[in-house]
Amino acid sequence: MAIFYYRKLDNRKPFYCALTQTYSFNLQLSSLLQERAGFFLATRTRKIPVQKLKFMELFLKCIKRTRKIGRDLKRSTERDIFFYRTNGSYRGLRMAQNLPCHGQRTKTNSQTNKKKRKFFLALSELAKKKHIKKTQKKPTKKSPLKKNAKKK
Numbered sequence: 001m002a003i004f005y006y007r008k009l010d011n012r013k014p015f016y017c018a019l020t021q022t023y024s025f026n027l028q029l030s031s032l033l034q035e036r037a038g039f040f041l042a043t044r045t046r047k048i049p050v051q052k053l054k055f056m057e058l059f060l061k062c063i064k065r066t067r068k069i070g071r072d073l074k075r076s077t078e079r080d081i082f083f084y085r086t087n088g089s090y091r092g093l094r095m096a097q098n099l100p101c102h103g104q105r106t107k108t109n110s111q112t113n114k115k116k117r118k119f120f121l122a123l124s125e126l127a128k129k130k131h132i133k134k135t136q137k138k139p140t141k142k143s144p145l146k147k148n149a150k151k152k
């Protein structure tokens with residue numbers, strides 16, 4: 001397995017496809033990297049020499065000056081979403097509910113988000129029921145000696 005930009009890449013796939021597994025690497029950026037390194041798009045990951053991988057990492061450092069890539073982009077988007085949620089804005093509420101927040105319609109679109117939410121709500125309800133059953137005390141049989149002791 002080749003390691004490129006903190007990520008293990010699949011050796012069986014072409015390099016540009018394997019790169020898209022990394023956060024924020026799209027086909028355009030991965031094909032640009034391959035052009036600059038000087039090998040074909042269909043080249044498999046296992047056939048790329050280590051020197052070319054190092055060259056591409058240096059090229060990525062140059063790109064990082066102008067745009068965020070990989071973990072940096074993921075951290076910044078998570079930070080932005082956290083800010084919107086803690087700020088209490090409408091956009092943050094929509095993000096917390098996993099609904100579209102740019103004015104898209106939800107009656108016909110975004111059905112997958114609604115299905116996911118229903119599924120996770122059902123799971124949480126099941127978990128609550130199981131927890132309640134576990135915490136409820138089962139009635140225990142009182143010993144006949146204690147009953148007789150109360151009557152005296």
